[in-house]
Amino acid sequence: MILLTGGLGYLGSHMAAQIIEQGHEVVLVDNLSNSKIAVLDRLSQLTGRDISFVKIDVRDKAAMQEVFSQYPITQVVHFAGSKSVNESIQQPLDYYDNNVNSLISLLHVMKEAQVKTIVFSSTAAIYGEPESLPIPESARQAPITPYGRSKQICEQILQDFSNAEQGWKIAVLRYFNPAGAHSSGIIGEVPNGIPNNLVPYIAQVARDERPFLQVFGNDYNTIDGTGVRDFIHVQDLIDGHTKALAWLSTQPQAFEVLNLGRGEGVSVKQMLDAFSKAVGHELPYKVVARRDGDSASVYADASRANCLLGWQATRTVDEMAIDTWRFYEKLA
Ligand SMILES: NC(=O)c1ccc[n+]([C@@H]2O[C@H](COP(=O)([O-])OP(=O)(O)OC[C@H]3O[C@@H](n4cnc5c(N)ncnc54)[C@H](O)[C@@H]3O)[C@@H](O)[C@H]2O)c1
Numbered sequence: 001m002i003l004l005t006g007g008l009g010y011l012g013s014h015m016a017a018q019i020i021e022q023g024h025e026v027v028l029v030d031n032l033s034n035s036k037i038a039v040l041d042r043l044s045q046l047t048g049r050d051i052s053f054v055k056i057d058v059r060d061k062a063a064m065q066e067v068f069s070q071y072p073i074t075q076v077v078h079f080a081g082s083k084s085v086n087e088s089i090q091q092p093l094d095y096y097d098n099n100v101n102s103l104i105s106l107l108h109v110m111k112e113a114q115v116k117t118i119v120f121s122s123t124a125a126i127y128g129e130p131e132s133l134p135i136p137e138s139a140r141q142a143p144i145t146p147y148g149r150s151k152q153i154c155e156q157i158l159q160d161f162s163n164a165e166q167g168w169k170i171a172v173l174r175y176f177n178p179a180g181a182h183s184s185g186i187i188g189e190v191p192n193g194i195p196n197n198l199v200p201y202i203a204q205v206a207r208d209e210r211p212f213l214q215v216f217g218n219d220y221n222t223i224d225g226t227g228v229r230d231f232i233h234v235q236d237l238i239d240g241h242t243k244a245l246a247w248l249s250t251q252p253q254a255f256e257v258l259n260l261g262r263g264e265g266v267s268v269k270q271m272l273d274a275f276s277k278a279v280g281h282e283l284p285y286k287v288v289a290r291r292d293g294d295s296a297s298v299y300a301d302a303s304r305a306n307c308l309l310g311w312q313a314t315r316t317v318d319e320m321a322i323d324t325w326r327f328y329e330k331l332a
Pocket of ligand 1: 008031059079098
């Protein structure tokens with residue numbers, strides 16, 4: 001059985017849908033700090049199954065021990081965490097507390113329960129301003145926000161833990177820019193408040209919830225002057241997780257760090273155009289000043305995940321836009 005922490009969030013819910021479809025047993029835990037219980041109903045609707053869910057905070061050790069004694073868990077994917085780059089600048093202690101302490105607590109409980117496989121959600125934010133492109137896993141790490149630094153600390157903890165313990169199988173996955181939604185349109189990303197990420201923001205413009213997209217700078221040295229990022233379809237990203245779990249299960253012991261991206265840059269304007277096409281009309285935007293700390297271009301060298309796992313992202317930017325819109329169009 002696979003435990004997904006943060007299982008009702010954006011990525012956790014897509015992973016739940018995929019692994020249930022593949023016939024795995026799953027239990028989800030989530031404290032609902034950035035998700036809604038309605039996602040559980042949607043997952044049941046999508047999979048036709050009752051899904052085991054426990055509402056707890058991963059930092060609550062006693063509650064997590066109870067989960068491990070109640071369910072026959074063999075593998076864990078640790079999605080739970082706080083992910084807003086901007087919020088982390090305002091609330092650094094909350095970010096370090098949630099991201100670092102939830103991992104430490106989880107590892108203690110897993111160790112006690114003798115469950116030794118974990119996939120950890122890390123981020124391209126760990127790299128900061130890239131020295132060269134595409135970015136390999138070995139690139140310099142220079143995160144510029146408490147969020148990125150909290151994930152860097154988590155990676156270090158996992159590395160130290162792996163060095164000290166026998167038989168642990170650990171994959172650290174550094175995500176670039178997850179976007180898109182399940183092709184059913186039943187689950188997707190529902191941000192609380194103002195979205196931090198481009199795609200949900202564009203979706204809100206398409207729903208007339210926001211008047212226009214703010215494009216932060218159009219004078220970068222990129223294809224059309226707007227910032228370039230490595231958007232990756234959420235289903236491709238989740239494929240990377242299931243392949244990582246399968247690979248780990250064949251290893252006696254492992255510690256691997258892998259980039260998950262398409263390995264291709266797409267500009268903000270190109271994403272906006274893909275979305276306009278999906279919606280069927282031009283979406284409004286205004287160019288405003290660059291934001292501090294934004295890089296011109298960020299995209300992955302994802303060849304290591306390809307070599308090790310036989311994984312490669314295949315879905316296009318158009319598919320990300322179409323799938324996102326299918327979800328948002330129906331959203332109440
Ligand atoms: N989505 C992205 O753009 C992105 C990019 C890079 C890395 N990540 C990382 O991937 C992970 C999942 O991201 P997401 O987009 O699904 O985020 P999300 O906010 O949608 O999902 C995270 C879930 O974890 C829950 N949660 C948070 N803290 C918890 C705690 N202490 N105990 C129990 N539940 C808790 C939240 O309620 C939420 O449902 C995060 O760790 C995030 O930092 C995300």
